[in-house]
Amino acid sequence: MQFPRAVPTDFQIMVGFLSVALLLLAGKFFFEWLERYAERKEREIAKELEELEKAGEMY
Numbered sequence: 001m002q003f004p005r006a007v008p009t010d011f012q013i014m015v016g017f018l019s020v021a022l023l024l025l026a027g028k029f030f031f032e033w034l035e036r037y038a039e040r041k042e043r044e045i046a047k048e049l050e051e052l053e054k055a056g057e058m059y
Helices: 010-055
Strands: none
């Protein structure tokens, strides 16, 4: 038995494209933020290691 296929309306197509675009944009911003966060943490850790080496507490 064949059921009739539902054809998406123009509004549904536009909402679909918009949601995909927003998802990609959110992913882009998240990964850019994550990269900046990792670089900042890397600098903080390097600074702490340098301070430990100066204090002679490095084992």
